Amino acid sequence: MGQGTAERVVPVPPVILLHRRHRIDGDRIFQGLAITAGLLILAIAAVFVVALFIPALPAIRAFGLGFLTSREWNPVSLRFGALPFLYGTLVTSLVAMVIAFPIGIGAALFLADDARLRFIRVPLSFAIELLAGIPSVVIGLWGLFILVPLMRTSVEPFLNHTVGFLPIFQGSFSGSSFLTAGVVLAIMVLPILIALSRDVIRAVPRSLREASLALGATKAETTWSVILPYARAGITGAVLLSLGRALGETIAVTMVIGNRPEINGSLFAQGYTLPSVLANEFTEAVGKLYQGALFELGLVLVLITIAVNVLARLLVWRFKGGRESTTV
Amino acid sequence: MNRLGLRVLLDRIVTTLIIACVMAAAIPVFILLLFVLFKGLPGILTPGFFSDLPHPIGVPGGGVFNAIIGTLIIVGIASLLAVPIGTLVGIFLSEFGRNKVGDSVRFVSDVLTGLPSIAFGIFGYTVLVATLGHFSAISASAALAVLMLPVILRATETALILVPNSLREGGLALGAPRWRVTMQIVVPAAVGGIVTGALLAMARAAGETAPLLFTTLGNEFLQLNPGRPMGALSLTVFKNALVPYTNLQDQAWAAALLLVIIVSVTNILARLYVRRAQR
Amino acid sequence: MKHALSAAGVATALLLVACGSTGSTSLGPSGAAATGPTPPAASLTGAGSTFIYPFFSAAFYAYNQKFSQLTVNYQSIGSGGGIQQFAKKTVDFGATDVPAKDSELQPIGTDGTVQFPATLGTEGLAFNLQGVSDGQLKLTPDTIAGIFLGTIKKWNDPALAADNSGVSLPDQPITVVHRSDGSGTTYIFSDYLSNVSSDWKSKVGTGKSLSWPTGQGAKGNEAVATTIKQTPGAIGYVELAYIIQTNMTQAKLKNRDGNFVLPSPAGATAAASQFLITSPTQFSIVNAPGKESAPISGYSWVLLSKDQADKTKGTALVDLFYWLVTDGQQYATNVHYAKLPANVERNDVAALKTITSGASPLLTVSGS
Numbered sequence: 001m002g003q004g005t006a007e008r009v010v011p012v013p014p015v016i017l018l019h020r021r022h023r024i025d026g027d028r029i030f031q032g033l034a035i036t037a038g039l040l041i042l043a044i045a046a047v048f049v050v051a052l053f054i055p056a057l058p059a060i061r062a063f064g065l066g067f068l069t070s071r072e073w074n075p076v077s078l079r080f081g082a083l084p085f086l087y088g089t090l091v092t093s094l095v096a097m098v099i100a101f102p103i104g105i106g107a108a109l110f111l112a113d114d115a116r117l118r119f120i121r122v123p124l125s126f127a128i129e130l131l132a133g134i135p136s137v138v139i140g141l142w143g144l145f146i147l148v149p150l151m152r153t154s155v156e157p158f159l160n161h162t163v164g165f166l167p168i169f170q171g172s173f174s175g176s177s178f179l180t181a182g183v184v185l186a187i188m189v190l191p192i193l194i195a196l197s198r199d200v201i202r203a204v205p206r207s208l209r210e211a212s213l214a215l216g217a218t219k220a221e222t223t224w225s226v227i228l229p230y231a232r233a234g235i236t237g238a239v240l241l242s243l244g245r246a247l248g249e250t251i252a253v254t255m256v257i258g259n260r261p262e263i264n265g266s267l268f269a270q271g272y273t274l275p276s277v278l279a280n281e282f283t284e285a286v287g288k289l290y291q292g293a294l295f296e297l298g299l300v301l302v303l304i305t306i307a308v309n310v311l312a313r314l315l316v317w318r319f320k321g322g323r324e325s326t327t328v
Numbered sequence: 329m330n331r332l333g334l335r336v337l338l339d340r341i342v343t344t345l346i347i348a349c350v351m352a353a354a355i356p357v358f359i360l361l362l363f364v365l366f367k368g369l370p371g372i373l374t375p376g377f378f379s380d381l382p383h384p385i386g387v388p389g390g391g392v393f394n395a396i397i398g399t400l401i402i403v404g405i406a407s408l409l410a411v412p413i414g415t416l417v418g419i420f421l422s423e424f425g426r427n428k429v430g431d432s433v434r435f436v437s438d439v440l441t442g443l444p445s446i447a448f449g450i451f452g453y454t455v456l457v458a459t460l461g462h463f464s465a466i467s468a469s470a471a472l473a474v475l476m477l478p479v480i481l482r483a484t485e486t487a488l489i490l491v492p493n494s495l496r497e498g499g500l501a502l503g504a505p506r507w508r509v510t511m512q513i514v515v516p517a518a519v520g521g522i523v524t525g526a527l528l529a530m531a532r533a534a535g536e537t538a539p540l541l542f543t544t545l546g547n548e549f550l551q552l553n554p555g556r557p558m559g560a561l562s563l564t565v566f567k568n569a570l571v572p573y574t575n576l577q578d579q580a581w582a583a584a585l586l587l588v589i590i591v592s593v594t595n596i597l598a599r600l601y602v603r604r605a606q607r
Numbered sequence: 608m609k610h611a612l613s614a615a616g617v618a619t620a621l622l623l624v625a626c627g628s629t630g631s632t633s634l635g636p637s638g639a640a641a642t643g644p645t646p647p648a649a650s651l652t653g654a655g656s657t658f659i660y661p662f663f664s665a666a667f668y669a670y671n672q673k674f675s676q677l678t679v680n681y682q683s684i685g686s687g688g689g690i691q692q693f694a695k696k697t698v699d700f701g702a703t704d705v706p707a708k709d710s711e712l713q714p715i716g717t718d719g720t721v722q723f724p725a726t727l728g729t730e731g732l733a734f735n736l737q738g739v740s741d742g743q744l745k746l747t748p749d750t751i752a753g754i755f756l757g758t759i760k761k762w763n764d765p766a767l768a769a770d771n772s773g774v775s776l777p778d779q780p781i782t783v784v785h786r787s788d789g790s791g792t793t794y795i796f797s798d799y800l801s802n803v804s805s806d807w808k809s810k811v812g813t814g815k816s817l818s819w820p821t822g823q824g825a826k827g828n829e830a831v832a833t834t835i836k837q838t839p840g841a842i843g844y845v846e847l848a849y850i851i852q853t854n855m856t857q858a859k860l861k862n863r864d865g866n867f868v869l870p871s872p873a874g875a876t877a878a879a880s881q882f883l884i885t886s887p888t889q890f891s892i893v894n895a896p897g898k899e900s901a902p903i904s905g906y907s908w909v910l911l912s913k914d915q916a917d918k919t920k921g922t923a924l925v926d927l928f929y930w931l932v933t934d935g936q937q938y939a940t941n942v943h944y945a946k947l948p949a950n951v952e953r954n955d956v957a958a959l960k961t962i963t964s965g966a967s968p969l970l971t972v973s974g975s
Contacts, residue, residue, distance in 0.1 A: 026505050026507045026508070027505050027506045027507050029507070030506065030507030030510070030511070031424060031506075031507075033416060034416055034417075034419055034420035034423065034424055035420060035424065035429070037413055037416035037417040037419075037420055038417050038420040038421070038424075038425070038429060038430065038433045039429075040413060040417070041417055041433050041436055041437060041477065041481070042432060042433060042436055044474055044477070045436045045439070045440065047451075047455065048440075048447075048451055048474075051450065051451050051454040051455055052447070052450065052451075052454075055454065102349065103349045103352045103353050104349075104353065105349070106345060106346045106348070106349025106350065106352075106353075107346075107349050107350050107352075107353035107354075109346055109349075110346050110347070110349070110350045120350070123354075124350060124353070124354055127354045127357045127358070128353065128354075128357070129595065129599075130357055130361070130592060130595070131356060131357040131360070133531060133532075133535075133591045133592060133595045134357070134360060134361075134535075134588060134591070135534075135535025135536070135537070135562060135565075135584075135587055135588070135591060136445070136535070136536075136537065136538075137535070137537040137562050137565045137566050137569075137584070137587075138360070138364060138535070138565065138584040138587060138588055139360065140566070140569070141364075141565055141569045141580060141581065141584050142360055142363055142364065144569055145367075145569075145577075146363055187356045187360075190353055190356065194353060218335050218336060218338070218339035219339055219342070219343070220338055220339040220341075220342035220343070221335065221338075221339070223342070224342075241442070244442045245442070247444070248442070248443060248444025248445070248446075248447075249444070250444055250445055250446045250537075250538040251445075251537045251538050251566060255566075255569065255570075275444050275445075275446045275538070278446050278450070279446055279449075279538060279541060282449075282450070282453070282541070282542050283541075283542050295450070298446070298447060298450050301444055301446075301447070302443060302444070302447050305442055305443060305444060306439050306442065306443075308442075309438065309439060309441075309442035310439070313438055
């Protein structure tokens with residue numbers, strides 16, 4: 001017997017249709033309640049959109065599309081632009097994905113595998129789940145007091161010393177930087193990436209794997225030539241979902257990024273992200289234009305994260321041909 | 329080395345790399361937990377940490393009693409809002425949701441899951457603070473409830489789908505109405521998954537900071553009235569992290585440790601409950 | 608029900624404070640009888656300036672010890688936040704280091720608001736340099752402007768060395784720390800720089816939020832202080848209370864008369880005494896003449912609605928602030944602020960007397 005809803009397996013018999021007028025009230029009430037609850041969710045989403053969009057209107061009208069390309073953020077002269085925050089959000093998320101991707105895929109490959117060091121799998125899964133539960137503000141606290149000094153005294157000088165010919169590793173370092181924020185984000189994004197990728201890799205049919213091994217390929221070759229290509233769409237979806245999480249992360253990033261609304265080619269520089277500026281300046285935006293600009297930033301952030309999420313889920317769904325697991 | 333040898337070597341290297349990735353993935357959590365434990369334990373063990381209110385700044389001592397109560401009240405009210413509604417929506421999706429309405433609800437729920445936490449804070453501010461004219465704990469609860477809804481909803485739907493249809497058919501065959509079958513047979517069978525979902529959502533809500541920043545604002549005094557600004561543990565960590573007073577920074581670490589303990593214990597309990605319920 | 612809850616809350620708070628607190632908190636003279644009216648039971652919320660927070664924190668705590676029926680929840684979110692939330696009426700009072708403009712207070716406007724100074728404070732330039740102790744570093748208006756404009760980038764810059772012979776300044780980049788939020792402290796600091804540097808005035812100007820040429824941002828005086836403390840080579844402008852309470856090192860500043868002074872409450876008083884008029888339109892006391900004047904000083908202001916909708920809250924507010932600007936001033940010096948000059952105190956009381964609920968004034972004190 002498959003699993004599904006009662007509706008699909010037990011269709012409404014004609015007898016009940018004849019007696020429709022006398023259908024039991026309890027069922028009607030129950031169905032009504034359930035549907036209302038469902039509609040409530042849709043209503044909440046609608047309110048969400050309205051709550052963001054309407055206060056943003058003054059700024060949308062004033063700046064138009066130029067808002068997205070302007071580098072200026074000046075509350076005194078009331079000239080606002082989103083570019084420094086878009087830049088900061090993208091750069092930190094990219095750094096996070098660059099760091100988290102190899103580690104995440106590697107760990108996912110390990111966890112998805114059935115043989116090989118089985119006794120490590122359970123503790124590792126447990127550790128990853130624990131990491132997923134740690135609140136953002138705790139990671140930010142650790143980042144601020146432990147990671148920032150470490151970056152300033154060891155990591156950033158080391159990078160500058162070794163690969164300092166690259167412009168992204170030049171400039172002075174105070175510890176709070178795009179790079180530090182990227183590292184913090186990588187730590188936060190790792191659990192989701194691992195969990196999703198593991199599910200995707202597990203879904204690769206065993207027969208394919210076994211056939212490849214039977215033909216004499218090594219495990220590494222099987223992984224590289226068979227499993228990963230097959231799982232490509234799903235892994236891309238997993239990466240995009242993790243990216244979506246990184247884009248929206250607020251508190252931990254605010255504590256280590258340096259709060260400077262400026263575009264700078266160096267990863268050691270201080271920057272600002274969309275969520276951070278909202279967290280910092282929301283309570284003090286005086287005047288409809290300043291407020292509108294912040295709401296517009298919020299709108300841009302929400303739209304970007306929605307777009308990334310939708311794209312991701314399309315990819316993951318298409319790959320698995322159904323609903324993905326809810327361990328996220 | 330011949331061709332085969334090369335391939336085997338490559339295989340070994342890849343295996344080593346994967347082990348390295350595994351270690352790299354496992355290390356952050358240990359580093360994080362060790363530091364939080366190491367730096368937070370002195371603060372937690374300080375007498376007065378749990379029972380005292382914060383002292384004025386510059387004065388040593390003080391505690392986080394107001395924040396603990398605040399977190400309990402705020403998350404409590406949020407759960408009262410989110411758990412019934414979320415469960416009901418989950419039931420809707422599982423039993424009546426194989427249609428366009430159900431699909432759009434699922435889509436919206438997925439979208440909500442991916443939103444930045446600060447967006448919920450803005451939602452809470454616009455809907456309940458700007459309109460009512462003052463900061464309050466209840467606006468934070470509302471923001472958190474919206475954040476918790478997708479989690480509970482999904483967990484409920486999944487748990488209900490996993491209940492075998494034979495149970496439903498059996499109930500219907502005995503002549504029970506649909507709502508009875510659902511509420512008295514199917515839901516109790518799925519209660520493990522539902523409770524887990526609720527617990528996980530509550531743990532997540534307890535740790536959130538951004539939705540609280542401009543909804544509940546914060547309060548150094550004990551506040552039991554949800555219509556007024558209230559303190560919370562996550563806010564305490566955030567604010568105290570940024571002050572130069574060492575006694576307050578110590579309290580930030582201690583509050584962080586407390587949060588981690590609460591969240592981790594809740595997560596572990598939730599998982600254990602599922603395992604036991606499945607037996 | 609609501610009253611029962613708040614009463615229970617206050618009672619519980621009292622019980623816990625009484626049982627929990629071990630040593631006495633050194634806030635200043637305790638047990639001195641307040642000569643103001645007894646306030647009604649209320650719980651007030653205020654927000655704003657981080658500059659004034661140490662003073663408010665100490666004073667409101669002391670007031671609550673005397674009158675347990677009144678709790679004042681003050682959240683330091685920055686002067687910009689204080690003005691904004693007050694204008695939106697989400698808080699009962701606002702606090703800001705620069706008086707609010709009419710445009711910022713819409714719809715209530717400056718006509719519907721009473722603004723008065725609640726304390727007098729001063730800012731110092733705190734820095735983090737190994738081997739250089741408190742008061743050893745000397746800064747002039749030119750070097751301060753240069754550092755914050757980004758033209759002086761290293762500690763061993765010749766301009767700095769010239770004023771600091773005898774102090775070994777390292778070859779280390781200067782990390783400037785400034786405010787990331789709308790800050791009255793920033794306003795006072797930029798007001799000072801605009802006064803002493805035409806370069807600064809044309810390039811950056813005066814304001815609560817600035818387009819900083821260099822440096823990283825931190826939210827609130829608190830975070831600026833924390834960042835400086837944790838970053839070697841950092842320097843920033845911080846309210847004096849934070850510097851002293853957390854044992855930070857600060858520089859001696861050259862004032863208008865040419866003397867190098869270490870910012871102190873006495874310096875703030877000296878600066879304030881040079882100005883006879885203090886009002887929401889004439890309030891700047893930066894770069895004051897006088898031998899002892901601390902150059903970056905300023906008042907911190909409280910915003911109250913002239914017409915209080917809630918009579919109980921309104922009475923509580925005027926009683927609280929009457930006490931704060933008269934007897935409450937004794938708590939200022941302990942937390943490194945200066946007492947309000949006598950004329951300012953008189954003006955404050957007069958301003959408080961104009962606050963009404965309906966048509967009747969709320970403050971019932973006799974005399975001047």
